[in-house]
Amino acid sequence: MIKRIFILLAILGLILMFLPFLRDFEFHQELGELSSQYVEGSVNDLNSQNVVTAVIVTYRGLDTLGEVTVLFLATAGVGFLLRKKKTSLKSRGSSELLQTGSQFLFVLIILTGIYIFTHGHLTPGGGFQGGVLITTAFLLLILADTNLKFNHKILLFVESISGAFYVIIGLFGVLLIGMNSFLDPAILPLGNFGKLLSAGAIPLIYSLIGLKVGSELTTIIDKMGGE
Template identity: 45%
Template structure:
């Protein structure tokens, strides 16, 4: 009884705060402040047509670096928690037979999904999308493969190598920004390589960094999902 009363009290105070915030909110009619700077100078300073990509990879790339670090830590901790013993590792998952439809369709769809994921992160600076979305699409392709054949083993070394090499390369390209550009993770490299606005080879190092981020995120998400799949072996 007291518990329900306290819950109601907490929710009512949250509701009060949110009501006041909602009432005092005035919709903006024009961009102001830092957003206006990004909107006006983003195309000439960074060269990316998609301003969200410009903010994620160039203006605030420290956020992205920290974010992929957090994702790496999460994947590591999950691997640690869901580690299987030797005899569990060799057990076979007993499952209902996979339908013929899923098996055949997955053979057709998996290469296309990989291709689409790669397309999404290579074109991250021109169209909606980028490393995180492309990585998630690649992870979905891996999930489809796992679902079609639950006892499939994914080579763990491949995932680890893809992940470490792309992670180290992002940092190395960031250091290259100190040498050639204005600072750590500066994508413009002092105006060289900005290219023609709106083409695929433009925007300095943004496409390279975002492709590496895409590979890293794809490998990490696949690793997490593979861990959950393997944990089904345990009785």
């Protein structure tokens, strides 16, 4: 009983904390100084149509590198906790119809994912969304075929190669342009505004992020869903 009273008190305290914020909150009428800088820089300097992509990949690129590292650590934790025991338990496989249909859809979903992360600087979407779509393609295979075994060497290879190249492209910026331009996309030609091959290294970096996120989330799904 006393516990319930404490919980109610905690919730009431939380509401009291939020109320002044809600009462005094004023919505912006126009962009702040930093956001205006980002929008103008994205249009004029980087040739990137999607401002969110420019913020994630270039202006806050170091943050994104950190977030990808957190994702890697969480995946490593899941893999460590759910180690597989060596069992060769074969259950009855799924029907031929289901397997063929899922393999047909698999290719289409993978192509959509690749489209989304290569066009990240033009349309909504990007590496994170494309990586998640690739993961859903693998999820379809896991659900359709109960005896499926992934080749973990390939997943590991893709994951580590894309992570390494992400850092290497960042270091190229330091090498070619100047000391404080880690992850600068201007190491490649910036191209014309609104074309696929524009915005310098942004499509390349976002594709690498997409491959990394896709392989890591596939590892998580496989570990959680495996027997």
